[in-house]
Amino acid sequence: MARLELRGISKTFGPNRVLSGVDLTVGPGEIRGLAGQNGSGKSTLIKILTGVYAPDPGARISVDGTALGTPVRWQAAHAAGVSVVHQDLGLLDHLTVAENICVGGFPTTRMGRIDRSACDRISATTLSRLGVDLDPATYVGELSAAQRAEVAIARALRDHAPGQGLMILDESTRALRGSDLDRVHGMLRQMVAGGSSVIMISHSLHELASLSDCVTVLRDGRVVADLDAAAGLPEHEIARAMLGDSVTRFDRAGKQAADERPRIVVQGMAGQHARDITFSIGAGEIVGITGVPGSGYEEIPALVAGGARTTAGMLHVDNANVDLARFSVSRAMRSGVVLVPERRDRDGLALELTVQDNVTLPRLRRLRRSFFLSRTWRAIEGRRAIDEHGIRPANPHALARQLSGGNQQKVLLAKWMAMRPKLLVLHEPTQAVDVGARQDILHKIADITQDGTGVLIVSSEADDLTAICDRVLIYQADGGLTPGDSDDADTLLEQVFTTPAPHMTGQ
Known part of the structure; x- marks a missing residue:
């Protein structure tokens, strides 16, 4: 008996059909991947399954052979064993592990x-499973990122009978x-091994x-492929199904060697964890830095751009020398150094402001225009950012929080690329974006080097680094x-995770 069966799932909003006749079957003990570009219908499908949206007439949904009425009532779905772990995990930092696991169902x-002893027992039992x-x-x-994910998954598993239940992991x-x-x-894997x-x-x-075990691909609201991943599935096959065309490896035309006279030099930089950081970047050169997660290399973007305190080091940009121990974000910007941070939602964008407000914000003080001229200028710049970066929806007045992850990242890139910096620092620039947005972002990074901008990419994504960087350094x-x-x-x-070689300078 199938754990989940969806038949004929369609959804129409006004004149727009966002899902069309979707069929999906998930078996017991199966991990089913759900892939598709932003706007392909993934989120709408999950919202129908969890009762947020009502499907168009004719839809049938059943869990373990028991039909759920449509529209689905969340209480009925939950009682049938359906649970969701959302992207932000939904945890409360001021509560304990036990309290977070039992939220919404305290004994x-x-x-x-509240029975605290019973709460501890339920939590311990669920974590043990x-x-x-x-x-x-x-x-x-007080928990690490991995432990927080474990607690969120444990909370979703709490009411599942052993060997039963369907958990949805949404990013x-x-x-x-x-x-x-x-x-x-x-x-x-341990969880699904039990059924x-x-x-x-x-x-x-x-x-x-x-x-x-299998990857279902949605494109334009339809299932276009069910790909068997158990026997080994090349990633480009998933990408091809998502995009509807062959995806070629991004190849930057004419990777260049480092200049004899580099434009940017960092010497002896050190922070709370990272230390002895020395490297150079030539005009128009793209340099990548990676390393073992947790080793300290993740600090480098904030250190270079003045966002974190350095304990030592010098930065040379063109003919200017800067003591990094006295660096700040404002001084970095005056020196021509800007940062696209890893956490766009927390550190990069003003989510309650519009697209045009976000992309023009860093330049307002520099221009010092009157209110009326500034308003016209911002409208022009907002439209230019949308056209140049392919931001969707193409509405400069859309709030940043209303955009998909990939389009939020494009807004963030547009915001700092418009500054025409001497050094553009990027921290995980393609994190949590779909394959189409990734291609767009890498192309825009390559484009900015044409005017001599140096680029530093700090990332754990080896595919991105080898696709676009002239050189890659390992911390x-x-x-x-x-x-x-x-x-x-x-x-x-392989080089990242092997025994560290004798110390060499990255310069």
């Missing part, structure tokens, strides 16, 4: 009070890297191909940078 005493060793009394705010692993991601994947099922939505094609656990392979992603990853 109570006969007096109607997942093979997770966590103290239920620990506050969630829930986007913040995880390296060993943290492997740890959560291992937990999911539970998972629908995984992810923009990471590598994650879908390596973890899923070693004991400090310093060593050269890495800039042409082959597999070789680069």
Whole structure:
């Protein structure tokens, strides 16, 4: 008997049909990947399954052979064993692990009070089913990213009978890297080995191909492919199905060697964890930095751009020398250094402002125009950003929070690229964007080098680094940078995770 059956799922909003006759079957003990570009219908399908939207007439939904009425009532779906782990995980940092797991279903005493002992028992039992060793009394705010994901998954699993239930992971692993991601994947494999099922939505094609038993691909509201991943599925096959065309490897025309006289030089930079950072970037050169997650290389973007305190180091930009120990964001911008941060939602965008407000914000003080001229100028610049970066919807007055992840990232790139910096620093520039947006973003990064801008990309995505970078440097656990392979992603990853070589300068 199938764990989940969806038949004839369609959804129309006004004149727009966003889903058309979608059929999907998920078996017991199966991890089903769900892929598709933004706007393909993934979110709408999940919202129909969880009762947020009502499907068009004719839809049929059943869990373990029991039909759910349409529109689905969330209480009925939950009672049938359907649960969701959302992208932001929905955890409360000021509550304990046990309290977070029991939120929405606290056990109570006969007096109607929360039964703390029962709450601890339920939490310990649920965590044990997942093979997770966590103290239920620990506050969630003290946990690592991987542990937070484990708690969110445990909460979703709490009411599932052993070997039953369907868990939907909606971009829930986007913040995880390296060993943290492997740890959560291992937990999911253990869960489905007992008979539970998972629908995984992810923009990471590598994650879908390596973890899923089958990947269902949506395009323009229709199922265009059910790809068997168990026997080994190339990522480009998923991408081809998503885009409806062959996806070629991004290849930057004419990767260049470092200039004899580099435009940007960082010498002896050190922060809280990263140390002994020395590298150079020539005019129009793209340099990548990567390393083992947690080793400290993730600090480098904020250190270079004045967003984190440095304890030592010098920055040379053209003919200017700057003491990094006295650096700040405002001084970095005056020096021509700007940062596209990893967390666009927290550190990069004003989500309650419009697209045009976001892309013009850093330049308002420099222009010092009157209100009326500024308003006209902002409208022109907002439209230019939309046209140049392919931001959708093409509405300069749309709020940033209303955009998809890929389009938010395009707004963030447009915001800082318009500054025409001398050094553009990018931290995980393609994180949680779909394959089409990734191609667009890499092309725009390559384009900005045409006027001599140097680019530093700090990323864990080996495919991105080898696709676009002229050189790649690997941060070693004991400090310093060593050269890495800039042409082959597999070789680069092998170099990252092998024993550190003797210290060499990355310059």
